[in-house]
Amino acid sequence: MPSHARPVRRPAARGPLSAHVLAVLEGAHGPAPQIPRSPDPDDLHLALHLCYELHYGGLPGVPDDLEWDPHLIAFRRVLERWFEADLFDRVGPPVPSQDVRAALPELIRHDDGPSLSSWMVEHGTLTAMREFVVHRSSYQLKEADPHSFAIPRLPRAAKAGLVSIQAGEYGVEHPDHVMHSELFARTMRDLGLDDRPNAYLDQLPATTLANGNLVSMFGLNRRWRGALVGHLSVFEMTSVEPMGRYSAALERMGASPVARRFYDVHVMADAVHEVVAVEEMAGPLADEEPELAGDILFGARAVIASEGAFAQHLLDAFAEGRSSLLEPVAA
Incomplete structure (x- = not known):
């Protein structure tokens, strides 16, 4: 079966x-x-x-x-x-702000959170990489879907920017129109993992579930549409280098090109998406609905903090020689 x-x-x-x-x-x-x-x-x-x-x-x-x-x-x-x-x-409530285009890169530049991808490429084992993939499965198997809830909720220019990014996530730019979520499922299968949604739910700790809940809360509540745009902007602006490191780590571990393809595709796609995120989505949204500028930056701060807590959780577990999951993944 x-x-x-x-x-x-x-x-x-x-x-x-x-x-x-x-x-x-x-x-x-x-x-x-x-x-x-x-x-x-x-x-x-x-x-x-x-x-x-x-x-x-x-x-x-x-x-x-x-x-x-x-x-x-x-x-x-x-x-x-x-x-x-x-x-x-943890990150403060939304505060009025007008210069979203300048503020988003500054938030990322001043992020001093730990780099899980740097640790993985230098020290990671296949066991650690498989655990990382299990953690990410709660979001990546439905990648792009939470952000798509914003499409009918945004004004014209910001909507067009979001749709441009989402089209790539859903495979328009892939030669065979394979969605990024399916590429991640292939990574899981190639690493001997179960790619069914929620297959590992009993093993996922709060730090992992909070990451997924953050984007779902923003996506399912219209009042948080600005925060959702800030969230997606940070995702796109901080993806290229980490994705390249994860691919390099998998190559060092002897993983196949199939397992690495998900990460390789993001290196190429997000180099374009990071520009679109600021100049064609977040910036125009702040122009068209200035009252949402503070929400956009709140969403950016929230995802930076949430991702930092997630990375620290995994790094602490790996440093102590224990599983970062509630139960280890079967070999």
């Missing part, structure tokens, strides 16, 4: 929040639990991830009409408010 034909089992709950969402998905509509003053990040981000998955490919055995279940949406909004408050504590 091919891997995509095998059902993915439901994840185990990590606390009262995720247990409640799982219960609703199974047809039980009991009262929502109170959010603790300091909720367990693993519990909160698994609960949010499950809510958000209903807006993508869905979850096995869950009816499609639960996507807009009023009880679940209300609970998701409570979880999002906590997530937003945590982001405000």
